[in-house]
Amino acid sequence: MKYAKKITPTDKTLSQQLMDDGWKKLKEPSNLCMATLLSIPFAFLLGGITIGIICFLKPALFDFLKANSFGIVFNIDFKIVLYIVVLFVFMIIHELIHAIFIPNFVQSDNTCFGINGLFGFVSTTEPLKKGRFIVISFMPFFILSVIFPIVLNLFQLLNGYMLFLCLLNAMGSCVDFLNIMLIFFQVPNGSIVINNGFETFYSNVK
Structure with a gap:
């Protein structure tokens, strides 16, 4: 795995080679902005799932919703800096x-x-089986927004900030779930998928 300073652009030569070899192009958004816009419903769905899980595990975290009013106060101190660093690390994870x-x-x-x-970002042009592609896209949400809060609760570490991180990760996984839906409904089972920048191709090549 290599380090890259920016998201890998679409290699037009590779795209043409794949099409010449009979690979089919996935119908998908042509840029990140459009993908994000189309993913908004998934953001609310995934956020709702995570909130539901955490509410079941620790209902007391949502007691502020019962108050007649509440406020948010920001104090710039070491804790705020630490929270920002942890947020960044969470994104990298x-x-x-x-x-x-x-x-x-x-x-x-x-x-x-x-x-x-x-x-942060991860990109690959490695050929992937359909099922593997879906697993790769699904796991950050499942591990960080489903399994992680359950583990935190077992150790009595589930608090408001952890709720925020898990919720942010869930909603931030919306583009991943858009990709899952596109692959699930367009790509036949057993097919191989290759992602090339903002273009994705699939084939029944074994």
Whole structure:
């Protein structure tokens, strides 16, 4: 796996080669802004799932909703800096979870990890089975917004800030779930998927 300073752009030569070899192009948003816009319903759905899980585990975290009024006060101190650092680390962990489910990601020259401004990313042009692609896209949400709060609650560490992190991760997984839906409904079972920047191709090649 290599480090990249920006999201890997679409390799038009590779796209043309894949189409010449009979690969089919997935119908999908052509850029991140459009993908994010189309993913908004998933953000609310995933956020609702995480809130439901945490509310079941620790209802007291939501007691503020019963109050007639509430306020938010910001104090710039060491804790705020620490919270920002933890938020950044949480985002990096999200991307690394994507990476570790890519087969042979450590040795792969076709897999990149990087930070683009305030956001991390992982990209790969490795051929992936349909099921593997779905697992790669699903796992950051499942681990950080479903399993993680359950584990935190077992150790009595589930608090408002952890709720915020888990909720943010859940809603931030919306584009991942858009990709899951696109792959699930367009790509036949048993097919191989190759992601090339903002273009995705699939084939029944074994």
